[in-house]
Amino acid sequence: MSEQEFAVEAQGLSKRYGKMWALRDCSFQLPANRIIALVGVNGAGKSTLMSIISGMLSSTSGALLVKGRPVVKGGTVGADAGGRVAILAQDKPLYRDFSVSDMLKFGRATNRVWDQQRALSWLDRFNVPLDRRCGKLSGGQKAQVALAVALGSRPDVLLLDEPLANLDPVARSEVTGELLAETADSDMTVMLSTHIVAELSDVGDYLLLLDAGRPVLAGEIEQLLARHLRFTGPRADKPPIAGKILQAQHADRQSTFIVEVPDVAAAPAIVAPGWTAQPVSLDQLVVTTLKASNQARRNLEAAA
Incomplete structure (x- = not known):
């Protein structure tokens, strides 16, 4: 497998907060166009790893590549030509006074690459009204709007840090099923962080298991x-x-x-x-x- 076929590659990646190591000497290679299940107990380093991949956080040492391009704080070097990353955390940040349509306009204004039809198609699948203010949406609808904005940016890697935790089991199943379809129909790689391991059996096809800031198991789940x-x-x-x-x-x-x-x-x-x-x-x-x-x-x- 060539370097460009890896969605994410870590080389001795470490992150320290004072005397505490959140990640320590992490090395792994994650295949592209897959759904990666990122698993670990609280404090294992999952959110820290996602923040470094997205460029929101810098590492203490080591290197991280997205689609073969180095990631530094602020984003991926050369992301215009590939290596774009979108991250969606559990709190699903939305502007309460914005309508759903306004959120899509915001997504278009703040992303170098934008696919309006892809975002609209996602919202249509879940019957989310475009004219409703985000503050008036249900928790499930807010998750769909946040996902629509993330997908509209056409990321090469979509990071989902337990964003579906407040959805009921049926809604989670529907959303993950649609994400599977999105991944199959594009070159996108999804990294899904969750503590509900049982739900990953029918969703993720590649596992990255962290313990105390280090990978302890990685590979095709099957x-x-x-x-x-x-x-x-x-x-x-x-x-x-x-x-x-x-x-x-x-x-x-x-x-x-x-x-x-x-x-x-x-x-x-x-x-x-x-x-x-x-x-x-x-x-x-x-x-x-x-x-x-x-x-x-x-x-x-x-x-x-």
């Missing part, structure tokens, strides 16, 4: 799930197949392991007498990986 299996069988000190053990639980007569299998294709159909192998859910994978990361960090601190 491939990640295929490589992780849950083995249950008679009590034992190790699982019946070679691999990285993420979790081990033991009862009097039974053991359960969650294992990252190096080569799923080479794994035997029958693991061993008395053992069963089952797939893990995305929620299980995220929680198990975070627990393993926390334990490894505590072990390092204890040994220091």
Whole structure:
């Protein structure tokens, strides 16, 4: 994969606030034209990472590229030729006294690139009235207006920092479905930050999991799930197949392991007498990986 095929690339990216590191030595490459699920507990560095990608915040060290172009505070170098980024936070900033139509005019005036038809099409999908003042809109309608303005700027990368958190499950499903269609019909990459992991199974296709300011898991969600299996069988000190053990639980007569299998294709159909192998859910994978990361960090601190 060439450099230009990566939507976002971090090289030793770090951000420090005083003595506290929000991000530390982050390196990753995210594919373009995908929906990236950015996951992590509160304080993991998700919002800080998005702020650096958008150019709202400068890094302490390291480099970050969008579509192969370096990002500095204020935006992406050479963004006119590609690398445009739009960010939408949970508070969805709108001018209360502006009508929806006024917000689109504001979007046109403040963006070098603007697609009025794309913004109008998004609002039409969700029946948002153009003549209503933003202060009179419901929470769901405000989210649609903010998304319409973001999409109208035709970003190469759209960052969504939990902007759908106040929508009901049906509305979230409809919005994420439309975002999938937008991504498929354009060259746009969407990075969606959320703490509701279960909702990502049908939305995101690539996972970036942060813990304590560092990436601890990244890859195609489908491939990640295929490589992780849950083995249950008679009590034992190790699982019946070679691999990285993420979790081990033991009862009097039974053991359960969650294992990252190096080569799923080479794994035997029958693991061993008395053992069963089952797939893990995305929620299980995220929680198990975070627990393993926390334990490894505590072990390092204890040994220091």
